[in-house]
Amino acid sequence: MERAYANLFAGRTAPPRYRKKFLADSFRYPQGFKLDGRQVYLPMIGWVEFWESRPIEGTIKNVTVSRQGQHWYIACQVEVDLPAPVHPASAAVGIDLGIALFAAFSDGAVHPPLNAYRRVEKKKACLQRKLAGMVQYSQNWKKHQQRIAQLEIRIANCRRHFLHQLSTETSKNHAVIVLEDLQVRNLSRSARGTMAEPGRKVAQKAGLNKAILDQGWGTFRHMLEYKQARRGGEVIAVNPRYTSQTCPACGHVSQANRPHQALFSCEQCGYSYHADVVAAINILAVGHTERLNACSPH
Ligand SMILES: [Zn+2]
Numbered sequence: 001m002e003r004a005y006a007n008l009f010a011g012r013t014a015p016p017r018y019r020k021k022f023l024a025d026s027f028r029y030p031q032g033f034k035l036d037g038r039q040v041y042l043p044m045i046g047w048v049e050f051w052e053s054r055p056i057e058g059t060i061k062n063v064t065v066s067r068q069g070q071h072w073y074i075a076c077q078v079e080v081d082l083p084a085p086v087h088p089a090s091a092a093v094g095i096d097l098g099i100a101l102f103a104a105f106s107d108g109a110v111h112p113p114l115n116a117y118r119r120v121e122k123k124k125a126c127l128q129r130k131l132a133g134m135v136q137y138s139q140n141w142k143k144h145q146q147r148i149a150q151l152e153i154r155i156a157n158c159r160r161h162f163l164h165q166l167s168t169e170t171s172k173n174h175a176v177i178v179l180e181d182l183q184v185r186n187l188s189r190s191a192r193g194t195m196a197e198p199g200r201k202v203a204q205k206a207g208l209n210k211a212i213l214d215q216g217w218g219t220f221r222h223m224l225e226y227k228q229a230r231r232g233g234e235v236i237a238v239n240p241r242y243t244s245q246t247c248p249a250c251g252h253v254s255q256a257n258r259p260h261q262a263l264f265s266c267e268q269c270g271y272s273y274h275a276d277v278v279a280a281i282n283i284l285a286v287g288h289t290e291r292l293n294a295c296s297p298h
Helices: 002-009 116-132 139-173 202-215 217-231 275-295
Strands: 026-029 034-036 039-042 046-049 059-068 071-079 092-097 103-105 176-180 234-238 263-265 272-274
Touching: 039 059, 092 139, 092 275, 103 275, 116 139, 139 217, 176 217, 176 275, 217 234, 234 275, 263 275, 272 275
Parallel strands: 092 176, 176 234
Antiparallel strands: 026 059, 034 039, 039 046, 059 071, 092 103, 263 272
């Protein structure tokens, strides 16, 4: 509550809302639960069968029960002793995250975005229009609402799958991963402005915001961080300043180096390459210098 109001008065969020029934259904048992094969004993509820998606290792510390759509899930938090890992690879990579491309790697690999939400946006709008014409809380209305919820869950699953695949592959092959320290929240802030100072290009910014939030950069970074920690690798976040304007060949910095969105072309030495890959190369270079500075005794 304290945090919610602090965020509200600082102008970061909308006011907190009352808890709604059936929304974000979840509860946690810190004790009193028992596991036996494919069954779990939940206090007040009793023995419940479950389907095991993966073997449970270590000591179970607590059990969380949650609902997603029509399905209930249990998640066990476990404690395991892991030996300090040594990363199998020695390579380092810089990654530039963007909208036209989800990620460009300093080794030249590029990954187009999934745009999970954009793909089904129209379908969802259509379903929502239908819902609006129904009698509220009728059986049909409830059924239809479930259909919309299912669609949203599918979008989230697609997005998560995409991010998991890319982050696992990246983490496996690189001991050091350098990312730009993007403040996603700053980027996606509305352009609406205030009454006294109305913002400019509000609609364009809103479209861009939707694209930014659809990418899941924050989740991607979080996945990379914990996967690297597990493998003994490292994630470094660096300030992306000038990384899109600096020539990796001669070091010349100028806005004119980027004649258009996809192309980097140095006005001094003529070096030209894919703009996002150039940014990734520069990000890697910044990561290297920062690391050297951190390691040197001075
Ligand atoms: Zn140059």
